[in-house]
Amino acid sequence: MLYIIAYLLFAAGPLLALLPGRHIPSVLAWSTMTTGCVLMGTEGVIAIDGPAAQPLIQLALPIIGPFYFVQTPLGGLLILITASVFAVALPFVARDASAFPQGRRALFLAIVMLTLAAMIGFFSAATIVSFIFCWELAAIAIWGLITFETRQSKPVAAGLLTLALSELGSLAGLVSLLLLASAASTPQLVGIAAAIPHLSPTLILVAGLLAFFGFGMKAGIIPLNVWLPAAHGTAPRSTSPILSGATLNLGLYAFLRIDAPIALHTPDLGLIILSSGALTALIGIIYALVEKDMKRLLAQSSVENMGIATAGIGAGLTFAAYGHPLLGGASMVAGLYHMINHSTFKTLLFLGAGGIDATTGTHNLDELGGLMKRLPALGGFFLVGTFAIAALPPFNGFVSEWLLLESLLRVVEIPDIPVRITFALSGALLALTSGLALTCFIMLSGSALMGLPRSERAAQAHKAPRTVIIPMGMLAVLSLLLGLAATLIIPVLGRLAAPLVGANPTASLVPAFFHLRSSIPLAVQHALNPIGVNVGAAFLPLRGLVVMHLDQTSAPVVYAMSTMLAFVVLILMLGGVWLLARGLRHKRITRSTLWDAGLTRLRPEMTYTATTFAAPVRVVFQGLFHPHIEEDEERQGAFVLTRSHRQVITNISDRLVLKPMISAAFTVANRLARMHKGRVNTYAAYILLAMVLVLIMVGGTGR
């Protein structure tokens, strides 16, 4: 019921925007759509708490087959995330939409709502038909979002690139689904999952890989992630939060849904997912570091975060496949948690970037600076976002990344040497990623918020739109809460991960303060443990400490963390410093201006930019970037009048994968073109050959 009302509200929003006027229709449309999002979010919460599968729609369409939708807890989580991201992004969307003429405004909102509707449909798809239908619908809607604002060639090219790669991915995914469906002889996703143990290992491995790389493309997984910064960098600023915060999760969900049952029987698949995720993360953050366009930087960082979440999922599936479902559950929880976190802080940061763009007219970091003083609220929330994404406690990014790194260390439970090496390398890549992410977001916040404004527009900035600040504030609080209340969230995620890995990790989540040596008699242990629990509960309002045990007998600690305690310590320390400063403070505080080494005036062009900050990274990773350098010098006699230096950095996946693919496609197309000059019987022969091939394939996969 709620679904129907919500969908009706989604449809009503754009229609209301058709009304004449400027502000009132926007506000009406916004309130309608937001109500829809809230209802949908509620439905998501119900689903999370609900049964494993609750059928929604069961349409048996002719020709294309069963068109079923089902409500699952995991789908509910993604619906909740998606609806929430849309809800906080809608004020800014509505604000920017109100600048359009009414027809265009309605179209814009319609595309936004179509994206949402298609995504929610996708998260509840139960058969391959509904799965692919919603996927395609979402792809087209996203293409519409990216190319909406302007007809300049660059966004259209970016949109086409997205669409082309999306279709390439969809094609791979479709092949995978068809392979599985025909082998399992059922179009139901549940049925396919159930049939997997009985299928040929090669087939499911091929299908799993196709699904991972095909659907993973939507999440920016290597090798095909060049489209992501291009597309997100050119999308209208109000839709960037949606694109990065919500639509990227489509890819994660898709391959998780298909690959989780496969990976339980194919350990290699989990390892491939893990290592691809770790590599994606590293490549994403390295390229983020050399971007000076805020939107492109954040998009590259999305690649990084999707990589981290993917690595968590991959590690979880590998653990489960090797018979450690509890460890697998912990990693899976880390992956899912990171997905939630990414949606939180990336929406926050993109809203901030959009707000800065709306205020100053630029999102080039080299033209910003000094915004903290000029836009304190936006700057403060933006800073919280960078803290969270740089994985600094007590914010949420820390929880999931720490959890993931800790759970990767538990690979000692798996005796296989290659597995251990893969885990160790992936862990190292992820650790390097974390360090670079810290550098990257110091650079982002430093060059945008701190220092002197480097352009007139940045210097003139004085008021950011409230449509951005209020959602940002909400998200900043959420980032903090997701960090502090980790102990409340992990059990929920543990329950969601249980069907994927086969066990609920939080079942062994023991909030015990004491871990007793096994030499102590069991009776004493049993008596002491509850005391620990009670002591902890008495001291702290929440379950402050999380200690996850592998099992009750040997009880090695999987991980132990307490962001709540860390927060309390942090507050105590800051408070202590504050008190100390108050106590020691002299009677007089002297404030003097910035020390500029005695220059008459420190000018903005003398201060660090994002480019200069990232120069060491450019030097270290020169081999990866293969920069193309153009130098020129203008002279007058012995005088050097100007000297220009241009450095174009190439994307590694663009260089190593996309370009060869394109040239190979051209070669094949040329070869094919050669066949087109034959006689009629040649064509007949081709047709015959194709028919024979199809028959063989049908026969092979049929019974």
Next chain:
Amino acid sequence: MTAGAKISDWLQQQTDVTVREIYAGWLQLGCKADQLVTLTTALVNHWRAEFATLLVEETSAEAPLAVHYLFYLPEDGCLIELKILVRPGEELPAISDTVHAADWHEREAWDLYGLRFSGHPFLGDFVLHDDDWPEGLDPMRHHFDGRRRPDVHGSGANWVPPKILQEEGSILFPIGPIWGDFNESGLWLLETPGEQIRYLHTRLFYKYRGVEKIAEGQTVDRALLLAERFAGASAFAHAWAYCQAAERIGDCTVPARAQSLRLIIAELERIRHHAANIAEIAGSTALSVAKAMAQGIVEDLLRLSARLCGHRYFFGLLTLGGLNFDLDPAQLTLLAETLPTLNGRMRELELLLGNSSSFLDRIEEMGALSPELAHTYGVVGPIARASGRAIDLRRTLPYGNYQTLPIDIPVEQEGDGYARLRVLFAESRISTALILQALQDVPTGPVRIACPLREGHALAWVEAPSGATFHWLRCAADGQVLRLRLGTPGFRNWHAFERAVEGAAFQDFPIILATWGLSVAENDR
């Protein structure tokens, strides 16, 4: 036929060029403004003449400004003076496109005289900084009262730093004016996209004391103090050049004993200057022990100087017509006994540094100035000799007792930090030998004769420790200084420094600066 005679013949053949031989080895040319560029370019590029200095003189408010371009031929010591008269408000073509050594001279003349050089791309904000001074003040002109601060001060344009580099996200990384521990004031703007220096703007004259202006109107005797003390690290060399100019005007022959002692003290100053420079180089690479060893040599040389001349920097020793006071035999014996030990310590330091690979790694190929650039910029002194230019006024235009002493000139080709260090060591070794040789027969007799005051002008030069310095002095009949021009080596070499740091990383900048060993005081005057 000497090069001077050849060039004289060639010049006679040029149309509209008047050639006058003031005395043997000094040609004065007159030409039209539009011939200036071709003539000076031919002098430098074809006849391999060295640009000495450019000086502007104002005889009276109505009369045109006299602009002298001074060149010399390193081969046979012929001086060439190209003189052009310009009415105030008129322009001269800039010669610095081709005779690049004149670049800063032209900028200086524009700032101080308001003499515009058409075609010069970077006039303005040089001696007088744009953020402090308005345009059109022309402080060296007679109508400007140099005794007090002008009321207009501080009303200048808001200075916009120069930018050569066109690269996205690049910045002007400022160093100075107050920077480092004991550094001289100046502003260096490194144009950089981060890490690597692509271009350098040297903005000096934070220490501009207007010495040339305040000398005007003082007596020749009093102005000697200014010439001596505007650059204390090579005080004796500059004072000597000034005294030579005054003695040339007064046509006074300095006693033989004074000439001999002047040479000895000048070489002693050279050793001390080079030792201090070596200490800075070692210090810039954080080699504390080597720095301490060099500083020990410096301090011992300073103490020795004080025992010889009563002052650690030879202040007050020189006077017009000789020396202020004589050095007694005991002092000369002390010098002869101490110097070999100090030279031995220098030699030891040289060997230790030459065997210290971590040190060499930091100065080899660092801050290199190619021989071509060294010629273009007309650098002088040890920097020129480290970049393959065998020029040294002691040999090319010998003065004083150098006329009779053959001088060995160390020349290196690489032009990098290590080449400069080797030149510094070699020169101090040669200077020690020179002193010891000169000490063997110091003539007896007076050290001073009276130097008569006369109307006239003269150019004199000395190879200061940092390179060729040219002093131009014009006096009135009562011994009043009308014009003092200090053409210092610092002014020449700082100009070229901007090209030595291109491509270096930030952390190399202090090392390159130390290996150049340039004095800001000598440049700023």
Next chain:
Amino acid sequence: MSFWPYYGLKRGIQTTPWPTTEEQTPGVTPGRPQASQVVNAEALAQGCPTDALQAVAAGVAVDFARCIHCQRCRHGDNALHWSEDFTWTSTGGIGLPPLGSRFRRSLHVLYIDAGACGACVNEVRLIDAPAYNLHRLGIFITASPRDADVLLVAGPITDAMRTAIGKAYAAMPEPKRVVGMGVCSMNGGIFGESFACTGGLGKIIPVDVWIPGCPPPPLAILHGLLTVVGRDIPTALKEQP
């Protein structure tokens, strides 16, 4: 392989015993004229190019704020006697007490070159050398006014450095002291006051301690820095016969 630490140790202690005991090595100071009772005071005062010598009834008085060690009164028939001391520092007369015991072993100095000729620069560099070693006295050089307790300024205060000195002084935390080093910083020295030189640090910021001399030798500079803390006592700037 580098043996620099060994070469350093091999050289032994090079540091002056001052201020614990007297330093009498010849050449550590150029010395300066002493006010004396002489018969030809007028001629001596006339011969002084900077008016540092004044003929008074009793003989010749010396104003050390003007003496630039030109040595013109040192030689000849009626020469003045020159003392070989170096404890020349005198107070600036603004009445602030010495920095006191808290800074005795931790005094941070910011050096600013405001047109110094190179001799002052060279001498101030040498206080860092083993022969004088300012660190043993608890004195340190800093590059930032934020850490500095003492501002040490040399040179005749050129126009372009006025702003910089004012900014550095303003950027220093209290308590702070200012030391003017060399006669140039006191009144412009031979450069005097002109269009390009302010001619005296005292004209732009209050100066606590003057170190006369042209240039003051390293020991005189150390004496000045010790005087700022109160570990040594100032001497008079003018000497009467």
